[in-house]
Amino acid sequence: MKRFTASSGIPRRLLLQAGVATAAAAALPQPAPAAGAADEPDWRRYVVGPADRHVTPSLVTATTGDVRDPDALLTRGGTVTVLTRPRPTAPPQWPAGTTATASSFHAPNGGNNGTPTTYEPGNAVDADPGTFWNDAEPATYPAVLTITTPTAQTLPGVTLLSNADGVPVDFTVETWDGTAWQPAATVTGNSDVQRAVPFGAAVTTGSVRLTVTRTQDTPRGQYTRVNALWPGVVEAAAAPSVTVDFGKVVVGYPRVVFAWASDNNPGVRLAFSETLQFLTDRSDYTRGDGSGGPGTDQYAVPAGGADWLDQPGDQSGTQVHAEGLHGFRYLKITLDALPADAPAALPYGQVAIDAVALEFTAYLGTPESYAGTFLCSDDELNRYWYAASYAGELTVDTFRATDCDPRDAASPTLEGKLVLHDGAKRDRDPYVGDLAVSGRTLYLTHPDAAVAARNVLADLAAHQRSDGFLPPASIVGYALKLFDYPLWWITTSWDYVLYTGDRAYAADHWTTLTAVLDTWYPSVTDGDGLLSKGLNATGEYGDYAFLPRSGRVTYYNVLYVQALRDAARIAGFLGYTADADRWTRRAATVTAAVNAKLWDATAGAYLDTLDGPVRHGQDGNSLAITADVADPARAASALRYLDATTRQPYGNAFMDNNTLPGVGGASERVYAFTSYPEIVARFRTGAADSAIDQIKRTYGWMAAHDPGSAAWEGIGPGGKPYEDGFTSMVHGWSTGVLPALTNELLGVTPTGPGFTTWTLEPHPGTTAWAQGTVPTPHGPLTVSWQRTPSTFTLRITAPTGTRGQVVLPAQARTARTTLNGAAVPGRTVRDIGPGTHTIVVR
Incomplete structure (x- = not known):
């Protein structure tokens, strides 16, 4: 939700040259440290990002096979790391005329150069280990493959070669004795891609049957994938590999400098992962996964060596393919x-x-x-603020068709523009809902790049449907239907205007805004004035988490109230008072309907929906408070309910029970995206210590677990990544701790476009002091405050062109307050102009 003065260009410091970003201009001036206690540590030591664009790994974490001097690859020059692998013996093959059948197999899909990829059982006996049999659907058990030879064969055993994305875990092998199937071997707990299965004694048979009863879990389900079932026992020799750790998640083009190679075109395969847990002989996620790709980037090393920059394309005709850009912490070279x-x-x-x-x-x-900084007396909070900033930095990149989301997200209207992607690894596509968080993170840290938010918002506006609906992103050719995301477009547009003062943006997209609120959302509004998903053929629309909710959902309606009020503020900024008044009245109507229809007095919280099993969502209850739908009594009650029913060691879950169909472990799943408004709600309702506790559970858990990013897309049951390796571990929508600490704990928020007016309302809790610099289009707004048992001292330096007010902590009601030495009454100190001011509460 955010940005600085409007610009149609990318800052020179961010220009791309030859496909790789380089620093093209001098860095911004360093902001001056804010005033505070003399012994405070400098904020610079918390900065996470790399020092320059050429990033090197910090250590070697593992090797396999024949690897000499692995640590030599950490520094260029001198000794080198040598990987050696002898030519393997050709595996045994079935005789000509051998056939294979299966209980099921997947239909062709994907493919290269117009040729579909097939998954029929014959791939298991075709002497090509690059093809595989794939059963029809996930978890179709038993999955049975039967191989029949033209003449009887004497077998000491078999060897199962599988695909790394579908390894059979539990399986049996049987042989046909002419009248019945006889057990030959049973394997349980397998994790090897190549698994030798010796028989107790050699068996002469004309048919072998493989029955798989369990395969590994993958982000896309459980598939049985068999590349080959060889007629013999072939023990796997470890391929030489070395795995390096970059110390944190990074994003860009990998570079490998090869000193030399043997003269037979030896290949290397690169696998990438944000965590060690999901790094195997394939990446945790690649753009080619959707079409059955190998999950690695390939390169054939010339005998004379090479300085290879991994960029998308094929090295030799249509062979030796690499994908180029990756987001990862760990790199495995094999x-x-x-x-x-x-x-x-x-x-x-x-x-x-x-x-x-x-x-x-x-x-x-x-x-x-x-341009924006933060520091307080709590070291944990400092670390989470700068970790969130780095996560946000990783999402700010130039849009390129070669490395965006592979699901038809490539867009000529975005190509070459600076944008905010969802994440470093995936989804590399700008979604407007994520921008509601990552935009604020950007405006409060690096507003020179705020054009990235403007580019996204303007592009979505340019693709508005004739009925007023706005696409959430460029994915599937701008055709994805998310019920809530047009509302996020409005709130993020207001955020952008609020933080940047960009009047031209507001004026240029006025008709877009009015079509959303006055055409599309009225088409899905019921007689009570509530949004109802299902009206106007919207039953199949998704939302931020593709939750199967329908009807009158609290989250949709309180977000609607927020959007109406934000739209009214934009209208007021542009001088359209009639529109502002109309939307304000509509917001009041929806507010009354939500409180009348969706409040569950028995639970003391808002229902998730009127149309389904009784449950209560974090999203609806939290936004009801931050959108001022809930009165103080309801707000306090709803927060107590969430704490009592959704609390986990790793945050607060987004639902209080598991009645959402098809969503496993909802009551144990934590989204930082929906936790952000709950944290804000706790600060604003006087429960600062409760907000800090939730921050430490949520962000502390993520920071303490690999990759240490503190910005996971989602946390699942047991505190694990909620979609295993598919989970984006550095996600823009999870950076809300940063705006929460700046806007709520430090207390600075803009109230007029471009910070023409602002409010400072600290929520200290037990925090002893805080300081920060908040960037505005008029210059830095610096704030520091410190409290002792008897005093609360606050210092502000406000830039010319801004005026603000200070709302002091609740204790100030009965205290003596002075502004620059002169007594002032009450908790609110109004009309503070440019310059330096000191407020003391005794």
Whole structure:
């Protein structure tokens, strides 16, 4: 929700050259430290981002196979890391005429150059380990593969070669004795891609049956995938590999400097992951996953070596493919090659690596680039603020068709523009709901890049439907239908105007805004004035988490109230008072209907929906408070209810029970996206210590677990990534701790476009002091406050062109307050102009 003075260009510091972002201009002036206690640590030590765009790994975490001097690749020059792999013996093959059948197999999909990828059972006996049999649906058990030979074969055993994205875990092997199937071997708990299965004694048979009863869990379900079932026992030899750790999640183009290689075109495969847990011989996520890709980037190393920048494309015709940009912390380099890449790349030989690096493409957040800062007496909160800033920096990047979300998100109207993606790894597409959080994070730290938010908002407006509906992102050709996201477009547009003062943006998109509120949402409004998902053929529309909710949902309606009020503020800014009044009245009507229809007096909280099982959502209850739908009594009650029913060691869950169909563990799933308004609500209702506790549980859990980013897309049951390796571990919508601490704990929020007016209302809780610099289009607004048992001292330096008010902590009601030495009455000190001011409460 946010930005600075309007600009149609990308700041020179962020320009891209030759596909890799480089620092093209001098860094911004370093902001002056805010006043505070003399022994306070400098905020600069908390900055997370890399020092420059050429990023190198910090250590080697693991090796396999024949690897010499692995640590040598951490520094360029001198000794080198050598991976060696002898030419493997060809595996045994079934005789000509062998056939394979299966209980089911998946229909063709994806494919390269117009040729569909097939998954029929014959792939298991075609002598090509690059193809595989895939059963029809996830978790279709038993999954049975039967191989029949033209003549009887004598087998000492078999070897199962599977795909890393569908390893059979539990399976049996049987042989046909002419009249019945006989058990030959049983395997449980398998995790090996290549698993040798010796029989107790050699068996002569004309048919072998593989029955799989369990495969590994993957983010897309459980599939059985068999690349080959070889007629013999072939023990796997460990491929030489080295895994490096960059110390934090980074994003950009990997670079590997090869000193030399054997002259047989030895291949390397690169696998990437944000966590070690989900790093195998394939990446935790690649853009090619949707079409059955290998999950790695490939390169054939020339004999004379090479300085290889991993960019998208094929090295040799249509062979040896690499995807280019990746978001990851861990990189695994293996001497290996895909069978389909022979002879351009072969899985054996020698490769010498001199160095590994990454060319960083996202916003480079160095201490010199920070226009906004934060520091307080609580070291944990400081670390989470700067970790959230770095997570936000990783999402600010140039939109490129070569590395955006593969689900038809490429857009010529965004190509080459600075945007805010969802995450570093995925989804690399700008969603407006995420912008509601990541935008504020950007405006409060690096407003020179606020054009990224403007580009996204303007592009979505340009793709508005004729009925007023706005797409949530460019994904599926701007055709994805999310019921709530047009409302987020309005609130994020107001945020952008509020933080930047960009009147031209507001005027240019006025008709877009009015079509959303006066055409589309009235088409899904019932007789009580409530939004009802299902009206106007919206039953299949999703929302921020694709939750199967319908009818009159509290979250949709309180967000509607917020959007109406924000739209009224934009209307007032532009001088459209009649529209402002009309939307304000409509907001009051919806507020009354929500309180009359959706408040559950028995629970003391708002229902998730009137149309389904009784449950209560974090999203609806929290936004009801921040949108001023809930009165103080309801607000306090709803927060007590959430604390009593959704509390987890890793935050507060987004639902109080598991009655949402198809959503496993809802009462144990934590979204930082919906936790943000709850944290804000706790600060604003006088429960600052409760807000800080929730921050520490949510962000502390993420920071304490790999990759230490404190911005996971979602936390699932047991505190694990909620969608395993598919989960984005650095996600823009999870950075709300930063605006929460600046706007609520430090207390600074703009109230007029471009900070022409502002409010300072600290919510200290037990925090002893806080200080910060808040960037405005008029210059920095610096604030510090410190409290002792007997005094609360606050210092403000406000820039010219701004005026504000200070709302003091509740204790000031009965205290003596002075402004620059002169006594002032009450909790609110009004009309504070430019310059430096000191307020003391005794």
